[in-house]
Structures are given as C-alpha cells and as structure tokens.
Amino acid sequence: MGLFKLRKNKKFEYTPRYWDDKGEGSPYKFKHKFDEHRKTIGNQGLKGKFNNAIDDLNSEPDEGVNKRLLIIVAILILIFLFIIDFDLSIFFK
DSSP states (O other), X not given: OXXXXXXXXXXXXXXXXXXXXXXXXXXXXXXXXXXXXXXXXSSOHHHHHHHHHHHHHHSOOOHHHHHHHHHHHHHHHHHHHHHTTOOGGGGOO
C-alpha cells in the first residue's frame, strides 16, 4: 500500500543568502518609482480617489503644452491632406 500512497507537498521557503531584512520588507516586492509622490495611491476609498482626480483635472495646465499640441495637430492634418491630394484652393477665392 505504500506504493500508492500520495505524498504531501513539501513547503518551500526561500530566503536569499546575503539578504538581511532590516524592516524593508521583501526584496521581491515590486514598487513603482513615484508611489510616494502620487495622491491616488493608498487606502482612500473611491470617493477620495475621485476627488483627487477632479482636483488634478481642474489644476491649470501648462499653456506652452497646449500651443505645441495645436501646432503638431495642424502640421499632421496638413500632411494628411497633402497625402490624400486634397485641393486647398476651395477655401480661397
């Protein structure tokens, strides 16, 4: 009967050879670089996350970025119109 008896799995607990835990937690835990600086990380609940997102949305954006974005979009539209051979003379008399 010992042949057909199933063995229990052995428990595997690995600790690295040269790792000394000084209260830092596991060395295998993945943590993002800017987690300390983000408002939306943590146990705030859904309402707190939503309020933080609204506050970030209402903050004043950089005006230089808006101008740069409009210039890039205009250039891309003109390139697209040139590729499809659109006649721009219909806009001018």
